[in-house]
Amino acid sequence: MMSKKLCASILKSVKIIRRQHAKFILSRSMSSLSSQEIKYKEHGDPNSVLYLENCQVSKTLKPTEVLVKMLMAPINPSDINMVEGTYHMLPQLPAVCGNEGVGEVLDVGSEVSGLGPGDWVIPAGTGFGTWRNVAVSDQEMVRKVPNDVPAISAATIMVNPCTAYRMLKDFVCLHEGDSVIQNGANSAVGQAVIQIAREWGFKTINVVRNRPDIDQLTDYLKSLGATHVVTEEFARSHQMKELVKSMGSPPKLAFNTVGGDSATNMIKQLNSKGVMVTYGGMSKKPVTISTGALIFKRVRLTGYWNAKWVQENKENPELVRMFDDLFDLVRECKLLPPVSETFSLSDFKVAVKSSLEGYKGSKKVFVMDESL
Known part of the structure; x- marks a missing residue:
């Protein structure tokens, strides 16, 4: 797992050592670049299609086009759902898989x-x-x-930290000292919630499934800044109930990814x-609420879909502000990336199979640039 000390060391190296592009960009006389792409031409089991x-x-x-060398790209649940055909936004087939990642611009149109x-x-x-080398x-x-x-x-940065940021900001007006409760707290979103909440002065109660290494996970x-971690x-x-009582006042906000x-x-x-x-449904079970909670406590249930928010706010200055805030936290080593296991594109079958087994302490990430 990346520590703050390691994060600071990497940031220092990034600022000092500029990456060399010449070894990748082929001779100007060549009209094309070789690329590998992980694709699907029909929906179904990712292991098969x-x-x-x-x-x-x-x-x-073309005049408005850019040539991009992909550097890294994670495997997210939404990627798998797209391949399966169950996501609510589906590309035209055949399609290259992968919704999130970072690339380096090699050339631009006029x-x-x-x-x-x-x-x-x-x-x-x-x-x-x-999930490809060049786009x-x-x-x-x-x-x-x-x-x-x-x-x-x-x-x-685009999916999980943005989801955490928006959920903490858009649904309840929280003040310093207020508390938030979440399940699936060891997920990438959960870890981002913990870190952002800590920086904004919010306390967190973090619910996780019991496991043999629960003490290690708790630590x-x-x-990262979790106030309490419970099973x-x-x-x-x-x-x-006693733990919540000890915090002064109950949580005003809850994040659900389990159901x-x-x-x-x-x-x-x-x-x-x-x-x-609710931003996920890992258990695939419905969310149920008592009548009393709705009538007497006036609890409200809602959902958040990051892809839709981004689509609807492309021209919103708040989108730029969000990324500026998140990257500032990254530079200050106050928002660490999730623990990751890296794979080459040629090992996609192993990577995808591993991701389908569920989040087990590390995010699966494709690395296209061996120098990283």
């Missing part, structure tokens, strides 16, 4: 402004196709990001007029 294709990408660009060789970019929305895209499909941060932070989440079993006990009994147990701990935001 994904395939690796070798291709040539033309270096000849009418492109604000981007140049050496800049880093991330997709501006879903369906970009990040040609219209400039409107990418967003420039700082290249003075670790590549893993840039590659994983890790507390090192699902503890969350159902009378001791949970079922786990969500119901969190609702019980919410303050009057509290809000529970």
Whole structure:
């Protein structure tokens, strides 16, 4: 796992050592670049329908196009859902897999402004196709990001930290000292919630599934800034009520990515007029709430979908402010990237199979640049 000391060391290296591009960019006389792409031409089991294709990408660009060398790209649940055909935004088939990642601009078209060789970019929305070496895209499909941060932070900034940021900011007016409760707290979103909440002065109660290494996980989440870490079993006990009471006032906000009994147990701990935001459904069980919680506590249930928020706020200055805030935290080593296990594109079958087994302490990330 990346410590703050290691993060600071990497940031220092990034600022001092400029990456060398010449070894990748082939002779100017060559008209194309070799690339590998992980694709699918029908929906289904990712273990069956994904395939690796070798291709040539033309270096000849239209006026508004950019040529991008992908550096890193994670495997997220939304990527898997797209392949399965269950996601609510689906690209036209055949498609290159991957919605999130970071790439380096190699060249730009004659009418492109604000981007140049050496800049880093991330997709501006879903369906970009990040699981490949090289991509040609219209400039409107990418967003420039700082290249003075670790590549893993840039590659994983768009989905999980943005989800945590928006959920903490958009649903309840929280003040310093207020508390938030969440399940799935060891997930990438959960870890981002813990770190951002700590910086904004909020306390967190973090619910996780019991496991053999629960003490190690507890210590890790507390090192990120978690106020309390409890198991699902503890969350159902009378001791949970005592813990919440000891915090002064019940949580005003809950984040649910599990569903079922786990969500119901969190609702019980919410303050009057509290809000529970659902952003995932790992258990595939519905969220249920008692009539009393709705009538007498006036608890409100809602949902958050980051891809939709980004799509609807492309011109909103708040989008720029969000990325500025998050990258500032990254530079200050106050927002660490998730613990990751890296794979080459050629090992995609192993990476995808591992990701389908669920989040087990590390995010699966494709690395396309061996120098990183």
